[in-house]
Amino acid sequence: MKQKITTFLANPNWRAELKNFLPITVGAFMLIVSIDAFLAPANISPGGGVTGLSLIINRYAGWPIGRVMLVLNIPLLIVGFRYLGRFHFLARTLYAVAIYNLGVDFFGQWITAVSDDLMLNALFGGVIGGLGTGLVYRGRSTTAGFGIISRIVQLKTGMPISQVYIFTDGVVLIGLGLTFGWAAALYSLLTLFIWGLAADYALEGPSVVRTAFIVTDKPQEITDALFERLGVGVTGWQAQWMYTQTTHMTLFCTINRSEVNSLRAVVLDADPAAFVVIGQGHQTSGGIVKAGNNNQPLTKNNQRATTAVNR
Numbered sequence: 059m060k061q062k063i064t065t066f067l068a069n070p071n072w073r074a075e076l077k078n079f080l081p082i083t084v085g086a087f088m089l090i091v092s093i094d095a096f097l098a099p100a101n102i103s104p105g106g107g108v109t110g111l112s113l114i115i116n117r118y119a120g121w122p123i124g125r126v127m128l129v130l131n132i133p134l135l136i137v138g139f140r141y142l143g144r145f146h147f148l149a150r151t152l153y154a155v156a157i158y159n160l161g162v163d164f165f166g167q168w169i170t171a172v173s174d175d176l177m178l179n180a181l182f183g184g185v186i187g188g189l190g191t192g193l194v195y196r197g198r199s200t201t202a203g204f205g206i207i208s209r210i211v212q213l214k215t216g217m218p219i220s221q222v223y224i225f226t227d228g229v230v231l232i233g234l235g236l237t238f239g240w241a242a243a244l245y246s247l248l249t250l251f252i253w254g255l256a257a258d259y260a261l262e263g264p265s266v267v268r269t270a271f272i273v274t275d276k277p278q279e280i281t282d283a284l285f286e287r288l289g290v291g292v293t294g295w296q297a298q299w300m301y302t303q304t305t306h307m308t309l310f311c312t313i314n315r316s317e318v319n320s321l322r323a324v325v326l327d328a329d330p331a332a333f334v335v336i337g338q339g340h341q342t343s344g345g346i347v348k349a350g351n352n353n354q355p356l357t358k359n360n361q362r363a364t365t366a367v368n369r
Contacts, residue, residue, distance in 0.1 A: 078150060082197035085260075086157035088190030089201060091169065093162050096183030098123060099171035101238040103230070103246045107204030108134070110230040110246065114237045124163035131155055131202035138206040142213075150199035151206075158201050180245040184252030191253065192260020218258050262340045266315050272325055273297060273333040277307035283328045284311060288320060312342045 103110035112126040139148050200206050208222040235243030277294050284290040290311045297308040325332050
């Protein structure tokens with residue numbers, strides 16, 4: 059028996075699933091806090107969707123919000139089963155839905171409203187709920203509801219979650235306005251926007267990576283300087299200025315946000331005429347290796363670099 063347990067714990071598939079279920083669990087409890095402590099007491103919905111419909115039904119019929127959400131989620135789970143991973147999706151989503159939907163009613167007996175201020179409820183409900191939603195998505199699951207539709211659209215089109223929410227949930231806001239007043243609907247729209255931004259942040263991480271495009275006639279000098287002084291690997295290709303019809307080299311690299319000024323100084327020191335454009339990204343993986351713990355600049359002959367760049 060002990061050997062079987064040891065074998066199970068050593069199974070990489072089990073450990074991979076644990077990495078999925080941990081953020082799902084944390085995210086689901088954050089959603090419970092968001093609804094019970096901030097949104098439901100103020101009659102604010104994170105936009106529309108299933109939560110908004112549940113608040114409307116609860117207002118007119120008195121049915122528990124969590125159980126109404128559970129019933130409305132059934133047809134949407136069928137859609138998610140078809141497009142988001144079948145049984146793997148279903149197991150993870152049922153787990154998230156069970157904690158979230160049933161937990162809203164169960165923990166609602168003890169979680170009370172934090173504030174009577176509608177603005178605070180909208181802001182904090184949106185931030186906490188959005189972060190929770192992003193964690194659930196990172197666990198390769200959804201909280202069902204219109205989040206399933208949002209996730210399908212996001213995967214198919216690449217649109218940010220914050221934009222998809224506007225399209226998928228916005229319609230129910232009209233019903234919220236008619237039921238709870240247009241002030242509640244407007245606060246719900248604010249919550250929807252913040253919820254989407256927070257979900258993007260939790261799903262993709264902070265934008266700490268900067269991308270640099272450098273157009274120059276001294277590509278080798280800039281490449282050597284960036285490599286030796288900043289430990290930055292560079293990719294280059296030829297480009298043509300359309301106005302002058304002259305050919306130049308375009309260099310590309312990624313750096314941390316704190317290294318922007320250093321990169322600009324290094325580039326302009328090597329080529330004062332270089333054209334530099336700095337953009338932003340969320341994360342990178344792979345690429346060049348940086349120096350180890352000695353904090354010494356990299357050189358082409360440095361073979362002791364061990365720490366991979368994965369900003």
